[in-house]
Amino acid sequence: PYTWLYQFPLPIPPVKNVTEETTNPVTGGKIQYFEVNIQPLTQQVYPGKSPAKLVGYDGYSPGPTFYMERGVESVVRFINKSPTASSIHLHGSYSRAPWDGWAEDLIKPNEYKDYYYPNHQAARTLWYHDHAIDHTAENAYFGQAGMYILHDEKEDVLGLPKGPYDVPLVLSAKQYNNDGTLYSPARETTSLYGDIIHVNGQPWPYMKVEPRQYRFRFLNAAISRSFFLYLERDLKPGQNEKLEFNVIASDAGLLSGPQKVKDMYISMAERYEVVVDFSKWKGENVTLRNTRSFAADEDFLHTDKVMKFIIADKRSDDSSGSSDDNSLPGSLRTIPYPPDKAGVDHSFKFERTNGEWKINGVSFADVNNRVLAKPKRGRVEVWELINSSGGWSHPIHIHLVDFKVVKRVDGRGQVMPYEAAGLKDVVWLGPNEKVTVEAYYAPWDGVYMFHCHNLIHEDHEMMAAFNVSMLPN
Ligand code: C2O
Ligand code: CU
Incomplete structure (x- = not known):
């Protein structure tokens, strides 16, 4: 069977552009207005076979990435140009109920809905995805998912990698029909684990990186597959080495401090941000792997592989305003934990x-x-x-x-x-x-x-x- 293992570069979803910026007449704050089309697209996955028919946002899957500033409100008009109903949930946002993507609050074909988001939480990685009643699995799997990154100024003083060194990695797992089209999960009632692992929509991509620190924002957008990830240095067979990296953030933003790990669980819809320091492995390759049979998930030939990083011998001169040293601050922020409470409600x-x-x-x-x-x-x-x-x-x-x-x-x-x-x-x-x-x-x-x-x-x-x-x- 055809495999794409590390044949194609990692695609980066486009940045979502503002349509209009206005002022909130009550608070005097900024409001940014966006328009997103829910529309069909095709993706040539298997060379020489039929393209996969997807429905994504603005013709992309994953959809374009929103970059929002804390304190700037947003209104996003989702215009449904697809043949099926949708509902949009901004996962990670404390949206008011009417804009939270209630499963029965459907945008029918040829209709639109304006969603209002406060963007007043601490910096975090959110994602927007379909939530239509009884059809969320198909809709998200066929492409209705994208990232939404909320930034605040408190992050800046930490000197974390930014710009081209801050990279979204949207994981998914799918299954294709013999003709190259996407197999539908519509009639499944338990799970669809998928034998083809994708990152940002591309099966098993590679990414060329510089020998420096990177911030990777992981989102598990698979419908049924959990991952237990680790990084492996490509040495001779039998001599592979699990590498250390730091987890710096999760669903609700930065952790109290970096957590050094050699592997990391990420189940569906979870977000973990990690910092990987490639400076120690100049000119080498590092593979992002998934552990086999760690949960109930079904494994296939290549489901233990995710993507490959190809590390250059030297850094480019462009520092992009990122901090030059490869250290991480020992503490990142104070977490607003709820107070301990006895008993179970x-x-x-x-x-x-x-x-x-x-x-x-x-x-x-x-x-x-x-x-x-x-x-x-x-x-x-x-x-x-x-x-x-x-x-x-x-x-x-x-x-x-x-x-x-x-x-x-x-x-x-x-x-x-x-x-x-x-x-x-x-x-x-x-x-x-x-x-x-x-x-x-x-x-x-x-x-x-x-x-x-x-x-x-x-x-x-x-x-x-x-x-x-x-x-x-
Ligand atoms: Cu109720 Cu990510 O969804
Ligand atoms: Cu379940």
Whole structure:
């Protein structure tokens, strides 16, 4: 079979341009207005075969990357020029409920919707993706996903790699038909792991890098596959070496300090930012690998490989304003953790019953019962997430909030240091694991979703809602 292993360069999604900039008449602050077309595109993946037919944003998959400044609000008009309905969720944003991408709030073909985003959280890597009821898996897999990077000035003093040395890496895993078109997950009911690993839409790319530090922003945009990544120096067979790198940020932005690791779990929808120092390996190759059979995921011939870095002998002269030394500050920021709270406010079982995925026995289709929690606005709640579905993984995403991962019981048995050093909005529930998370249910009132981010599970009803409301007087 044809393989693309390290044959093509890593594509970088284009930068999203502002259509118009205005002033908020109330606050006097800036508002940037953008327009995004949800439209079909083709991608020639297999040479000499049919192109894959995708639907992406502005004709790209992943869609263009937004670069936003903290404090500048945005309005994004998503215009649906595709044949199916969409809903857009800005994952990682505390958007007000009407603009959070509620699964039933659909933009039908030939309609548009304007989404408002406050962009007032600390700097972080967010992503925008489809959230249409029962069709999220297909829509995200066929291309409706992109990055949205929020920057703030506090980051600048840290001297982290920037400009061309700050690189988005959107991971996905897909499967193709014999004619070269993309195999659809539409009829799957459990998972589609995919045998072809993509980075920024390209199967197994390579990237030429300089011998210096890079900041890589990882997003796992696969619909069912988790990764357990490591970097390997290409020595002779049998002599390979796992390299050290630093995790500096997760879902809700920078960690308290860099976490030195040799491998890193990243489940669906999680974001981890890492700094890799290539200066030690001038003129060598380093491969980004995935560990085989570490979870319930199905592996194929090349699913242990992700991409290759080809390191030049020397740095280019262009310093792009980046710091020249290859050190990292020991502390990055103070994390706004919620205060410790005893007890458990809600306990949720993620389970499989009669071939359906449910949360505490409820499916999202059960409209009268799907609100499973009613936190008071501004209060801290402790939620216990229990995987009682046997051998399956469930990355659990809670909209609106940033949570602290308090405890992992069974499974891995420990909260990873890079999970504990920051706040998260997705936590991976491995087979038979129980994870406790704690968050402020704030800043807004409203009904929000929480669900499994194996999008096939989400579409098959492993989703529920919580209703944040004001305290009574
Ligand atoms: Cu990334 Cu409810 O989604
Ligand atoms: Cu799941």
